[in-house]
Amino acid sequence: MKRLVRQMRAVRVLLAATVGVGLTSGVLLILQAYHLARIVNAVFLEHAPLHQVKPWLWILFGLIITRGVLSWLNQAIAAHMAVRVKTDLRQRLIAHLFRLGPVWAAQERRGELVNTAMIGIEQLETFLSRYLPQMALSALIPLSIFGFVLTRDALTAFILTVAAPLIIFFMILIGKAAESASSRQWQQLSLLAARFLDLLEGMTTLKVFGRSRDRAEWMGRASEAYRLATMRTLRVAFLSSFLLELFATLSTAVVAVTLGLRLVSDRLPFFTAFLILLLTPEFFQPLRALGSEFHAGLNGVTAAGRIFEILEAKPPGLVQDDWKNEDQYGDSQDQSYTIEFVHVTFAYDPGLPPVIHDINLTVRPGETLALVGPSGAGKSTLLDLLQGFLRPTAGEILINGQSLSDWPIDEWRRRVAVLRQHTHIFAGTVMDNLRMARPNASEEEVVSAARTAKAHDWIVSLPKGYDTLLGEGGYGLSGGQIQRLAVARALLKDAPVVLLDEPTAHLDPETEWTMQEGIAQLLAGRTVIVVAHRLSTVKQANRIAVMEGGKIVEQGSHTDLMAVQGIYRRLRAAYAGGEES
Numbered sequence: 171m172k173r174l175v176r177q178m179r180a181v182r183v184l185l186a187a188t189v190g191v192g193l194t195s196g197v198l199l200i201l202q203a204y205h206l207a208r209i210v211n212a213v214f215l216e217h218a219p220l221h222q223v224k225p226w227l228w229i230l231f232g233l234i235i236t237r238g239v240l241s242w243l244n245q246a247i248a249a250h251m252a253v254r255v256k257t258d259l260r261q262r263l264i265a266h267l268f269r270l271g272p273v274w275a276a277q278e279r280r281g282e283l284v285n286t287a288m289i290g291i292e293q294l295e296t297f298l299s300r301y302l303p304q305m306a307l308s309a310l311i312p313l314s315i316f317g318f319v320l321t322r323d324a325l326t327a328f329i330l331t332v333a334a335p336l337i338i339f340f341m342i343l344i345g346k347a348a349e350s351a352s353s354r355q356w357q358q359l360s361l362l363a364a365r366f367l368d369l370l371e372g373m374t375t376l377k378v379f380g381r382s383r384d385r386a387e388w389m390g391r392a393s394e395a396y397r398l399a400t401m402r403t404l405r406v407a408f409l410s411s412f413l414l415e416l417f418a419t420l421s422t423a424v425v426a427v428t429l430g431l432r433l434v435s436d437r438l439p440f441f442t443a444f445l446i447l448l449l450t451p452e453f454f455q456p457l458r459a460l461g462s463e464f465h466a467g468l469n470g471v472t473a474a475g476r477i478f479e480i481l482e483a484k485p486p487g488l489v490q491d492d493w494k495n496e497d498q499y500g501d502s503q504d505q506s507y508t509i510e511f512v513h514v515t516f517a518y519d520p521g522l523p524p525v526i527h528d529i530n531l532t533v534r535p536g537e538t539l540a541l542v543g544p545s546g547a548g549k550s551t552l553l554d555l556l557q558g559f560l561r562p563t564a565g566e567i568l569i570n571g572q573s574l575s576d577w578p579i580d581e582w583r584r585r586v587a588v589l590r591q592h593t594h595i596f597a598g599t600v601m602d603n604l605r606m607a608r609p610n611a612s613e614e615e616v617v618s619a620a621r622t623a624k625a626h627d628w629i630v631s632l633p634k635g636y637d638t639l640l641g642e643g644g645y646g647l648s649g650g651q652i653q654r655l656a657v658a659r660a661l662l663k664d665a666p667v668v669l670l671d672e673p674t675a676h677l678d679p680e681t682e683w684t685m686q687e688g689i690a691q692l693l694a695g696r697t698v699i700v701v702a703h704r705l706s707t708v709k710q711a712n713r714i715a716v717m718e719g720g721k722i723v724e725q726g727s728h729t730d731l732m733a734v735q736g737i738y739r740r741l742r743a744a745y746a747g748g749e750e751s
């Protein structure tokens with residue numbers, strides 16, 4: 171909560187304004203009670219005629235209207251403040267997620283991340299716009315009323331001094347229970363969101379295996395757990411408001427009885443007694459409001475805990491803070507680059523065994539290195555290290571002799587084109603998706619890249635050609651079409667370093683064959699690392715590095731490696747029997 175309050179610094183003027191308006195309204199409330207008591211006293215006890223109390227009635231009317239306007243103003247400022255903080259927090263969260271990179275934001279936590287960035291931040295609204303200002307007010311207004319009552323009646327002031335700390339003590343006690351209930355509720359909601367995303371993404375698999383019902387039940391269990399957690403928080407909230415109400419009413423009753431007794435025995439004038447009776451419930455009102463705002467805003471606080479956890483997470487890879495100067499280095503694309511891994515070791519977690527062990531490897535310009543090895547050998551991890559998504563635990567990666575950690579990492583990434591097994595198509599037109607590689611590419615350049623990648627012909631056959639909308643809510647593409655777009659995109663990028671992570675592994679041979687020309691052009695004359703399974707790809711490489719268990723166990727040309735009775739030969743026999751014959 172402290173961090174959240176710190177977050178409010180940017181809007182402290184607005185926060186001060188809401189508190190100021192609220193406090194003014196509180197002081198006007200004392201005046202309002204004062205005038206009401208005066209009017210009642212004059213009319214009922216002194217039998218004053220209407221014309222005598224008329225000016226007071228006008229004042230009372232004015233006070234009521236002013237308080238109405240102030241209350242509206244208060245809500246407007248508070249809402250404005252909440253929107254600013256939420257927007258700022260969401261932008262910081264997104265910027266930090268980019269810093270954390272794709273390995274951190276991997277599959278396993280996507281549902282939870284969507285939940286936090288969207289629902290979590292929305293839930294902060296109540297906390298920011300209602301609870302925080304109320305926190306200041308529930309100290310200031312009761313204090314003002316107390317000060318006023320003290321000047322009029324010491325006994326009531328004493329009762330209030332005893333009652334208020336008791337109420338606050340109970341509020342804190344219940345607040346603690348509410349916090350843990352709310353945290354459980356939030357975890358269940360995140361689980362629900364994660365399961366739903368999982369269900370959507372895995373729908374085909376579930377249908378194929380006839381497991382839809384199982385998973386729907388699995389989702390149902392998460393839903394039921396969420397319902398139970400919600401009921402628990404509600405129970406705590408109801409208990410809290412019941413206790414607050416009870417204490418406030420009991421205290422008001424005690425004050426009323428003491429006032430009544432003294433009124434009957436003429437030890438207190440009616441005016442004072444009535445005024446204090448009007449003010450006593452108002453003394454407790456801000457505390458009761460704080461109690462209910464606390465429960466309403468608690469989900470936001472719990473979500474905020476998770477948001478700050480993400481904001482404080484350390485990026486596993488290299489980060490460049492001035493990533494906004496994007497187009498500054500576009501001129502050195504023609505340079506060539508030598509990549510060297512020098513004793514590189516990497517573990518995903520200090521507590522886990524390394525998945526990359528002491529790797530030494532050099533790839534020169536114009537050279538294509540194929541990485542092969544069984545599943546889990548560490549090939550993709552090696553590519554992630556080279557892109558700076560991960561940082562070596564020991565050793566270093568040198569680019570033209572300069573350590574990658576000394577590079578402004580975005581500048582390096584601009585020199586690297588990557589083709590993966592699966593390419594993400596963003597919501598936008600075909601043209602937008604292609605130009606992503608080079609926003610200032612001319613239309614001819616885009617079309618030429620699409621032709622080389624064998625994508626042009628089917629793009630023009632789409633309903634709106636290059637202007638067809640793709641991605642979320644847009645036109646669907648086949649796997650082969652998507653990969654051809656990816657090749658066109660990489661060609662447009664025209665980067666001196668190319669990394670391929672089996673981009674054609676899941677495509678049929680014919681589609682793969684049509685992509686060969688584009689890929690060959692993509693690789694020509696550059697520094698290339700290909701993660702490869704297929705013999706055809708491996709054979710084109712100048713050199714093959716065989717990885718197993720995070721180590722490079724063999725290195726050489728296809729012929730060299732086939733000549734020794736090693737892992738490569740074994741792998742080839744296992745994978746590529748069909749291809750070789």
Ligand SMILES: Nc1ncnc2c1ncn2[C@@H]1O[C@H](COP(=O)(O)OP(=O)(O)OP(=O)(O)O)[C@@H](O)[C@H]1O
Pocket residue numbers: 273276518525543544545546547548549550551552
């Ligand atoms: N985010 C992660 N956290 C912890 N361990 C991971 C993570 N990602 C991968 N690993 C582990 O690191 C090892 C190497 O994985 P990697 O994906 O690099 O292998 P690979 O050779 O590319 O495999 P494949 O050919 O199946 O894609 C595996 O044992 C994997 O379980």
